[in-house]
Structure formats: structure tokens, C-alpha cells
Amino acid sequence: MSASLSYSKTTDWRLPRLRRGALAVWRRNALVWRKLMGASILINFGEPFVYLLGLGFGLGHFIGDMAGMPYLTFLASGLVASSAMNTASFEAMYSVYTRMVPQRTYDAMLATPLDVDDIAAGEMLWSASKGLISSSSILIVSVLLGAVTEWTALWAVPVLWLVGLCFAGPALVMSALSPSYEFFSYYFTLVVTPMFIFSGVFYPIATLPAMLQAAVQILPLTHAIALIRPLVSGQPVTQVALHLAVLCAYALVCYYIAVVLIRRRLIV
């Protein structure tokens, strides 16, 4: 590299490198979470209880079975996946932004051997971990309510972690671009909520008009549910490679974009 001339106005497009430093970032967040664990566990278990009891039993009474399983099981498997989405998205936006801007946590990290690659990777790993914590809570509640009885549901756990990574990626890109917290409500309203409604949480996507069915195939939540639901309900899983590939692609591509954008924001 030639004496770093006129380096500043151009964007640093270099591919990020994964290093152990990401774990130090993950660990920092895990330690903060541990301090506040009591309150967050209550929310993690309380909310799905309300959802599953209210919607699952209430609607389930009228609906009966859906897609070859009790509605409670159908809904529980959808909520497990969407909870990983919601929690990971929330963490990678509101919490990341808090650390990046008002709290200046990243400025402090950037005076140590950590660089943006490590910070972004650590935050994604952590957001996915939080997604896993909340979605596993729903899974446990579902077992307690008798909605989930199959051992294959354990396979959902590693997949849910990947689902978390997949949604942490785009959320991190939003954080990197965001001028303020308000920005994130647009993302939730325009991206997360439509996915929640259209990707098959509440009903099979096969009931959608053909056009919409094709469209929802680009949404990661559709693929997450396509993996999670059969695992949770004990049905055969199809097109595993495709679904995993879509989830990985969202995670990796967005990680790269987020690193480039955060570099541009912090290394000025």
C-alpha cells in the first residue's frame, strides 16, 4: 500500500477478518446481561406464555389443526423463529446504537487491539445469542404447555442461533447507517413486522396468493420457519441446504456491509 495516500475519502472495502477479539466483545455484553438477568428472564418467559395461552388456545379452539399439527404447535414453532428475529434485530439496533453513539463504547474499544471487524462480529454473535435465549424460552414454554413433544425440537437450537445471526446482520447495517433511534422504528414497521405477518408465523404461506408466495421466498424469516417448524413438530425437513444457505448468506453479506459502513462511520 502506497504510504496510505488519500486514504481517508475512499471507503475501506477490505474483507473483514474473524479473530478472537470478537469473543471479548461478546463477553462484555454477556457480562452486562448477566447482571440484569432476573428481569430479562421474566420477560423472556412471560411474553410467550401470554401469546401462546391467548392466541394458541383461543384461536386454536376455532382452528383445530393447521398444516397437519395442532394450531398451538403451529403457532409455537412460528413464534420461536420470529422471536429469534425480533430479539436479534432489537439488540443489533437499539443496543448496538447505544454503544456506538451515546455510550462511545466502540471508541474505547478502538483504542485497544480490537478493530471494527471484531466489534461487528462480536455484536452479531451476541445478538444471535440473545435471540437464542428468547427463542429457547418460547420453546421451553411450548414444551411446558404440551405444544412441543418431539425430541427433534432440540435440533432447532443451533438453527435458531443461525437465525439470530441472519437477522443481526441487516439490523447491524441499519445501526451503521442510522442517524438516531427513530430510524429503527421504520425498519421494524417496514421490514420486521411485514415478515412477521407474511412469512408463515400464523398460517402456512401456501394460503397466500401465488405472487405473494414467490415474494416471501426472499424473506429470511420464511426460510427460518421452513426449518424450525418441521424440527419443532417432528415433521420431515425439506430443502435444508437451500434454507441454510439463505440464512448464512444474509448473515455473511450483511456482516461485510456492516463492517464497511461502521468503518466509514468510526474510522474517520
Add this chain to the structure above:
Amino acid sequence: MTTSNTALDYVIDAAALSKAYAGHAVVKEMDLKVPYGGCFGLLGPNGAGKTTTLKMILGQSPPSAGRLQVFGLEMPQATRIVRTSIGVVPQTDNLDPDFTVAENLQIYGNYFGLTKSELAPRIHRLLDLVELRERAGTRISKLSGGMMRRLSIARALINDPELVVLDEPTTGLDPQVRHRIWTRLRELKQAGKTLLLTTHYMEEAERLCDKLVVMDQGIIIAEGTPQQLIRDCVPDDVFEVHGDAQRVNSLLSVVENLRLEAVGDTTYCYTSDAARVVRVLEAAVDVSYLHRHANLEDVFLTLTGRDLRE
């Protein structure tokens, strides 16, 4: 990694180092050599480019042009290696509000890849050093400004750095805290660390810095030891004369080799003929004055002017 000759002599070696933001140059072709050991001062008014220079040294800001070596390593490529041996006290505290005092040191040490067992004795020692032992379990939001600053200093030492970079370490602190911090910094110097300090307090620079540069608008306009600068840039004596500026002007017009600067109702008179000025001023009944030796502040104001910045 190959190192050139100069690399071994200087912690920081910058040649024609420049930084521009959106076409606006804030550091202009700076040549800077910081030797190992002692305290090196970077002085300048607000907006002079001090923080920007430090950020380039830390690899937090890529230079727009020029060359920069830290520990003999090329920046910004060597950023990660360089940062393992630097401690930073940033201009604005960025302690982690989610943790206590001791936890802040622990977490920060983890960023350097240090383990719990390596960190335990260091944290102990550093908390004693900055007199925060009793506050080990206190949350950051409960600390006073001075305590936060001291914790920032402790945090900057967690990796046992060779170079400690301090960006306006005592700005906004009361005199007691400031003096206490100066004592700590002198101890660090004695321990063989190199300090790189920015400040706009001349008293601080005069007490701590072995060598310094004065910068203004991105350019180094003077450099040397504090004594050299005082000797070379201003006459030996300063009179701060209170009274009508025109009156003072006409009074002192009889004395040669003197420079007058009026600021409100005070006229600063720089001279190497103190005896003569004393005689003139003593004879006048309508003015009062303060006679003192020239100091670094006079150098600073002479070089950078009295206009307000930012």
C-alpha cells in the same frame, strides 16, 4: 518487519503528515518526532488539530497524506500491533457505564487479550495508584468528574503500555484533582514510560513536558523545551498594566524595545528592560501593574494570538 534507522530513536515519527476532512485540511504536512522517554507536549488552541493528530497515531483516523511511523511501524497498517503498546486517555471519558470501577478495568483488559489471573494484580495496583480502591465496586454514573478521569488513567495503564497518550487529561477539573493527576503523570515518566500529552493549559505543559510543539490551524509553529521557547519567543519580563490603554501607551512610549498588547483595560507589556519600565510605571499615579517573568502562556499567546477560538 524491517525497521529504518530513525525507527529506533523515536516513538513517533511523522513526515509531512496531513489530514483533510471533506477537502478542508486540519493537519498540514506535519513533521513530528517524539523521542522515547519523558513527556512530549502537543499544545494548541481549540481546533488546532491535536486530537486529529492523536487519532492518526492510534490508527483511528487514516492520514490523508504523508508518512507516519509508531514504534518504527508503518501506520495505519500496523494499527493492531501498535495499539497493544499504547494506553489512551481520551479527551472525552468513554468509560463503560454498564460496569463498576473494577469491572471497567477487567473488561478493558480483556480487549487486550489479558486473562483474569494476569489482570487481578494489575487492577489491584492501578486502583491504588489512582486512589480509587474504596470505589472498586462503584458504578461509573456515581463517580465525580475527577474520579472518572483518574479511572481513565488507570484504564490506560492496564496493558502496561510503552506510550501513554493523554488528550487534555485535566481539562475541566478543579486544582486539587489537577495537581494529583500531575503527580501521577510524573511518576509514570519516572517509571520510564513515554507520555504524549495535549493541553491548552500552559501551566500543565510547563510542569510536565520535557519537550513540546505548539500547533495552530494544523501547523507546528514552534518547538523546543519549555525554557527554550520562553527564552526564544518572548522577552524575559512581562508587565500587566491596568488602566486606560491610551494612557499606558503614551506613558511607555519613552521606552524602547518593548511590545504592547491591549486587551480591555489591561495592557500587556513585554520587555527586556524591566528596570526602565518599573521606573516609568512607578512614577505614574493612575495605573497599577503586575510584574512577572515571562512564561509559556506568553509564548502561546504571542504565537497563536489572543483571538477567541471556536
